[in-house]
Amino acid sequence: MRLITHNMLQCHAKGCDPSQSYPLELKEVQLESLDAEYSEDFIRRLIPKLDWNVLVHTAFALGVAELPKELPDVQDEAFLRKVHQVALETRVKEAQMVCNGCGHVYPIKDGVPNMLLQDNEV
Amino acid sequence: MQPNHLETTHVHEVYNLIADHFSATRYKPWPVVDSFLRELEKGSLGADVGCGNGKYLGVNKEVFTVGSDRSDKLIEIVQKRGFEAMVCDNLSLPYRDACFDFVISIAVIHHMSSPERRLEALKELLRITRTGGRILVFVWAFEQEGKRKYQEQDVFVPWKMPKKIYCPEGQPTKGSTPTEEGSQDIVYQRYYHLFVKGELDELITRTGMATIETSGYDRDNWYCVARKT
Numbered sequence: 001m002r003l004i005t006h007n008m009l010q011c012h013a014k015g016c017d018p019s020q021s022y023p024l025e026l027k028e029v030q031l032e033s034l035d036a037e038y039s040e041d042f043i044r045r046l047i048p049k050l051d052w053n054v055l056v057h058t059a060f061a062l063g064v065a066e067l068p069k070e071l072p073d074v075q076d077e078a079f080l081r082k083v084h085q086v087a088l089e090t091r092v093k094e095a096q097m098v099c100n101g102c103g104h105v106y107p108i109k110d111g112v113p114n115m116l117l118q119d120n121e122v
Numbered sequence: 123m124q125p126n127h128l129e130t131t132h133v134h135e136v137y138n139l140i141a142d143h144f145s146a147t148r149y150k151p152w153p154v155v156d157s158f159l160r161e162l163e164k165g166s167l168g169a170d171v172g173c174g175n176g177k178y179l180g181v182n183k184e185v186f187t188v189g190s191d192r193s194d195k196l197i198e199i200v201q202k203r204g205f206e207a208m209v210c211d212n213l214s215l216p217y218r219d220a221c222f223d224f225v226i227s228i229a230v231i232h233h234m235s236s237p238e239r240r241l242e243a244l245k246e247l248l249r250i251t252r253t254g255g256r257i258l259v260f261v262w263a264f265e266q267e268g269k270r271k272y273q274e275q276d277v278f279v280p281w282k283m284p285k286k287i288y289c290p291e292g293q294p295t296k297g298s299t300p301t302e303e304g305s306q307d308i309v310y311q312r313y314y315h316l317f318v319k320g321e322l323d324e325l326i327t328r329t330g331m332a333t334i335e336t337s338g339y340d341r342d343n344w345y346c347v348a349r350k351t
């Protein structure tokens with residue numbers, strides 16, 4: 001799972017408090033990096049679609065990068081390349097994703113999140 | 123059978139058992155899906171829900187698409203191909219509201235075995251789509267052009283798998299029906315709800331969450347492009 005995907009994931013367990021179900025907290029994380037083709041245009045268009053606070057917080061908590069808390073007005077190439085590296089080239093190989101609302105744990109194994117719930121949790 | 127049990131036995135377990143064979147037969151993108159994906163704006167974010175082996179995930183390199191499927195075996199294949207993928211269920215998607223520009227559902231909704239579940243699956247697809255974003259849905263048609271003809275809308279469709287290649291001695295054959303003497307195939311029964319003309323459009327309209335932009339028939343399937351309102 002790339003960090004861009006984490007930016008969209010939320011807990012969907014029955015009765016989970018919607019104000020606490022996002023973002024999922026990453027614990028016991030094993031990261032890997034991969035090469036993704038850089039496209040300035042793509043990244044520029046992508047940034048406004050992200051939950052910026054969550055990306056900044058996640059990148060910092062995982063020790064991947066320090067991104068500015070506020071989106072800069074002028075987005076130079078160094079900045080865009082950094083976002084590219086964080087969102088598209090950083091992958092979570094193993095982890096536990098924990099919901100702060102209900103405590104549900106979603107595992108990531110071999111890079112694949114398993115987001116299934118039991119029948120009685122849906 | 124209860125709808126969820128029917129799907130567990132005759133959809134989810136079957137796709138896991140046939141994953142390798144299914145994947146080997148799925149590589150050609152359907153033209154309508156192909157052009158929908160190619161015409162997306164650069165930098166679009168999307169989800170392919172029920173992505174199978176991920177055959178649509180690499181069609182347009184200028185968008186980012188997250189694949190997901192109920193079958194962990196198929197998702198393993200998607201992951202190995204280097205695409206973004208996760209295991210989840212269309213009926214309860216783990217994404218925040220309105221976070222995608224587009225969502226595709228290709229040959230998935232017809233595996234839901236009650237009208238309520240089909241409606242719920244469509245509502246989930248629209249919940250995760252942003253206002254103004256679009257979904258593309260394909261389902262199997264009752265009105266078949268090909269050799270297949272059906273008497274009922276809710277049917278079992280056999281999947282034949284060459285025993286020698288995919289099920290060497292000692293492998294599980296759970297869910298398979300007994301094959302004739304000397305047969306070279308293992309047969310699994312997949313549940314389908316075949317859509318009649320107008321049924322998909324009606325269901326999408328009933329969500330109250332979208333307007334229909336295009337709908338049509340292509341290669342034994344009904345399809346629909348709808349815009350989230």
Ligand SMILES: C[S@@+](CC[C@H](N)C(=O)[O-])C[C@H]1O[C@@H](n2cnc3c(N)ncnc32)[C@H](O)[C@@H]1O
Pocket residue numbers: 133134137148171172173174175177190191192193196210211212213227228229230233
């Ligand atoms: C006919 S295949 C289509 C796969 C792919 N979209 C394609 O066009 O090649 C149907 C897929 O839907 C998946 N599926 C069925 N029910 C599902 C559900 N409730 N949630 C997610 N995926 C489901 C199956 O595992 C299977 O991969």
Ligand SMILES: [Zn+2]
Pocket residue numbers: 011012013016017021099100101102103104
């Ligand atoms: Zn939760």
